[in-house]
Amino acid sequence: MxxxxxxxxxxxxxxxxxxxxxxxxxxxxxxxxxxxxxxxxxxxxxxxSKELSLQNQTTFGEDFELTEVKSSTEIFELYNNLTPGDTLQVKFEAKVNSVCKKKGCWMRLAIGEQEEAFVKFKDYAFFVPKDSAGETAVVNGKAYVENVSVEEQRHMAEDAGKSEDEIAAITEPKSTLAFMASGVKYQMK
Known part of the structure; x- marks a missing residue:
């Protein structure tokens, strides 16, 4: 024993x-x-502290082929058919409207006439250059519609460098066109 x-x-x-x-x-x-x-x-x-730059790198995240790439108008039409919970694997090209000023951990892409897709990066595994607003990017990943809380909207507004008044004006959750990118390629002019 x-x-x-x-x-x-x-x-x-x-x-x-x-x-x-x-x-x-x-x-x-x-x-x-x-x-x-x-x-x-x-x-x-x-x-x-190592600044990302489009001068020495144009692909971020996973590499992918530039085939079957949708235009910003086509992706907007596809978003109109999505409801919360739906996802669509797709690649699309659009102008970068804004990028997170702190790290480059998200960006907003112009789609349709006046809309934007809010792009995050899969597993927080990569960032994009903070000064890439105005460039054209192709993103590869999943499109979906997301309900965003007031707290998260305020956090994103702070990251975007919005004023305290603009941040305080956010008082209601909203539905947004979202995208989880596994890779981003910039189309240089």
């Missing part, structure tokens, strides 16, 4: 030892993921 109890304790201690080593590996992997998303690494180097 004593041997069985002793054996159980040894097995439990051995499992804990293996768990702590795999935990250290997990922490290392998490550090690597944080570095690739522009957060501070263990060495204290802030990767987000």
């Amino acid at each position: 004593k041997k069985a109890v002793l054996l159980s304790i040894l097995i439990a201690l051995s499992a804990c030892q293996q768990n702590s080593s795999s935990s250290a590996e997990s922490e290392q992997k998490a550090s690597e993921v944080e570095t690739s998303t522009g957060k501070e690494s263990k060495e204290g180097v802030d990767e987000s």
Whole structure:
């Protein structure tokens, strides 16, 4: 009986030892993921300080072929047929109206006559240049309609550099044309 109890304790201690080593590996992997998303690494180097530029890079995120790319008018028509909960895998080209001023972690693309698609980046895995407003981009990913809370709208307005009065004026949730991009390519002039 004593041997069985002793054996159980040894097995439990051995499992804990293996768990702590795999935990250290997990922490290392998490550090690597944080570095690739522009957060501070263990060495204290802030990767987000490296400015993204269209001068040396025009593709961000996953690479993709420029085939079956919809125009901004065509994507607007497709959005009109979507309801919350629907998604559509698509590529489309549009003018960049605005980009997150803090990190480049989202952008708004002009579609239709006066509408915009709000584009986020899959798994927060990549950003785009903060000064890319006015450029033409092709995005690859999923189009969907999203209901956006007041809190999230205010956060996005702050990231866009809106005034305190403009942020305070946001008082109701709204439905928005959204897009989760796995890749972005800029069409240089």
